[in-house]
Amino acid sequence: xxxxxxxxxxxxxxxxxxxxxxxxxxxxxxxxxxxxxxxxxxxxxxxxxxxxxxxxxxxxxxxxxxxxxxxxxxxxxxxxxxxxxxxxxxxxxxxxxxxxxxxxxxxxxxxxxxxxxxxxxxxxxxxxxxxxxxxxxxxxxxx
Numbered sequence: 001x002x003x004x005x006x007x008x009x010x011x012x013x014x015x016x017x018x019x020x021x022x023x024x025x026x027x028x029x030x031x032x033x034x035x036x037x038x039x040x041x042x043x044x045x046x047x048x049x050x051x052x053x054x055x056x057x058x059x060x061x062x063x064x065x066x067x068x069x070x071x072x073x074x075x076x077x078x079x080x081x082x083x084x085x086x087x088x089x090x091x092x093x094x095x096x097x098x099x100x101x102x103x104x105x106x107x108x109x110x111x112x113x114x115x116x117x118x119x120x121x122x123x124x125x126x127x128x129x130x131x132x133x134x135x136x137x138x139x140x141x142x143x
Contacts, residue, residue, distance in 0.1 A: 001025055009033055017041050017061070029053040040064050040083070047071055055079075062087065063103075070094075 001024060010033040018041040028050040035056065040063035047070050055076050061083040070093035082095055084103040092105045097117060101110060
């Protein structure tokens, strides 16, 4: 990893694909301006721990690495796209509902998530309608 990059805290996008990286520096979270990080085609065997402290990332591409297990990524508040295709994972990483996943099993996971979210929305609407109906004065016949 080119350490000089750590002196560029306002850098917004960093493409480090196909660079034979196996680790990231612990100081990477100091790059507070970083929104997109492309790490595809490297040699990561574990999810880089420094990334867990980078809640500002919106796009994270970890395609074609050797990561078999992802930690819970739901705490990465800014994340909107996580690409993890061609890693030896058994199930999609756990992410927040706003995150689009790209990788093995992602389509089925996102479809199930969408059904769950739609079910919750329907339930909220039904509860709101019940509350509105309960608060209305009774209808007076002929009045």
